[in-house]
Amino acid sequence: MGHGLSALSGAIRAMAVGLVLLSGAATALAEEISYFSIGTAGVGGTYFPLAGTIANAISNPPGSRVCEEGGSCGVPGLVAVAQSSHGSVSNVSGIISGGLSSGFSQSDVAYWAYSGTGTFEGQEPMRDLRVIAALYPEHVHLIASKASGIASVTDLKGKRVSLDKTDSGTYPDAVLVLEAFGLSKDDITVEHLAPEDAAEALRNDQVDALFFVSGYPARAITELAGTAEIVLVPITGPEVDGMLREHSFFTRDEIPDGAYPDMAGVGTVAVGAQWLTRLDVDEDLIYQITRALWNPATRKLLDVGHAKGAAVTSETALNGIAIPLHPGAEKYYREAGMIR
Template sequence: MMIRSTIGAVTFGCLVLAGGLAQAQEMQFFRIGTGGAGGTYFPIGGIIANAISNPPGSRACDDGGNCGVPGLVAMAQSTNASAHNVNAIQNGQMEAGLSGAATLHFAYNGKGKFEGNAKPDLRVIANLYPEDLHLVLSEGASLNSLADLAGKRVGIAQAGSGTQIAVELMLADYNVTRDNMDEAELNNAQSAERIADGQLDAYFYAAGTPVAALIQLDNTKGMELHNWSPEEVKMANSTVPYYIPSVIPAGTYPGVTYDVNTVAVSGMLVTNANIDEELVYQITKAMWSNTARKLLDNGHPKGKAITLETALEGVEGIGVPLHPGAERFYREAGLLK
């Protein structure tokens, strides 16, 4: 209530100064679920929220202001990431959120941990960027294969997260399960702390590189990343088709001086089918404006990978429909026939 009151007071002053046109605008809030503060979803979600916002009284795009949706105040909210976000969007607790493609597929179709609990109202706004799966080890440690994680203390990401769903499926191929490993359900920052303190042997985390918490770990205690064998990559891709072969280049984290073969899943911006078509159309348009481009390019290293040209990559294969408002924009932009 305090935040709303403060915004309202500032807005009222702006409306008085801006005249009749601004007075006619109505403020509309738009919540975007992201992830933990130490990952990539949170800063990227914040950039997107900034790009699509244009509160009442703000300068119009044509006058040099932000090219967001007039009257819209978008807010990035820290959450437990993919699985939390798709649940909240389906239930109307948030208007949009970021999700990995695998979680999105499972949730929409009621598969895996979403068996009997499908989320049929999920709709895609845009593909954002690839999220590389990091298997983090303490400095100097190594694995011959994923089978070596049996009997180890392993961070498998947060409970119900898209990463956890995929990791458990991948590890099962090597007969590594909760029955024969000491699993920990932690977020990225917590897992990095446990690795640094010697309380974990390894942990998984999927995110766009570079990841802030891993940069800190690399700079303080040091770390290694498991370099997946061709057989491991092929098996993971077969078991979870939305994880595709990828490489984390040497030097992405200064202490990791070798290329890391791994798998990656696309990060998606998702909304609810019941959100107004015109609003989603305007939001999608604002995401690809010139001011949004500058915010993405300068706000986070992964922002440069978020482009209009790749906005529909992988969407058809996930089997989750585009929101009609987003579809209308992409059709007008020539990306859809």
């Protein structure tokens, strides 16, 4: 009987030690993991799926297979997540407030936020915003129902038009486009709908047109094209000349034929999409994230993910940047010979 109790006591002690060891291992595991959020926009745009691909590429949680054996080539211990939001304006505010580790933004919104100009006129400049990389061009989509008869920007007069949420990147650009063509918000019936909601409203004849700044193909527009009679409206003409002179972040570009099912392409204007963070985010972390972003293994993920992934290249990583690079990103680009 004594031996039985002794054995039982020993087993209990062994179990206790095992639990302590497991607890310690779990604590160590928890300590090894750090989280890094990427603010995007609505799930129907390009930011969200592309950020998901990039988050996957830069993540490398404990227990992952090593890069050399076909496993993760991300930052050891990092778990990155794409987080939906209202878009660029919402993201820069979230980055500065600390609610987001990083986020995607249009180049114009990034510059306005940093300098306290444009849509941020009268606000405290967000001087701690920093760039990780330029990503790809984003096109101003102006979508109208065929039934509306809208064939140009000036045809929007008197129509019901969604300009997106006021804290999106689309909203300030839509206002600039209207102004370039001699229109103001007073000339239209304004709706402030997120892209997915705007697409649904257009499908149900509750709006005549919508603006959406996104890399093509944007899922919300692709799905709308499959269920409604819609057209892409060109943003072209002499009015655009003045717009480009006044706002150098815009470039002429086009949405090609077939970017959306059975839709003819149009000339339009574009801005750059950029990945931003905050100056006080650890320099070594951003260095490692930047290195992981441009790892050849990430190239494979980008090329098979969202169609816009192919446009995200190291060759264009520094294009159109009007605010400072994060020191960690700058260190990587200098080592890579991309900055001299």
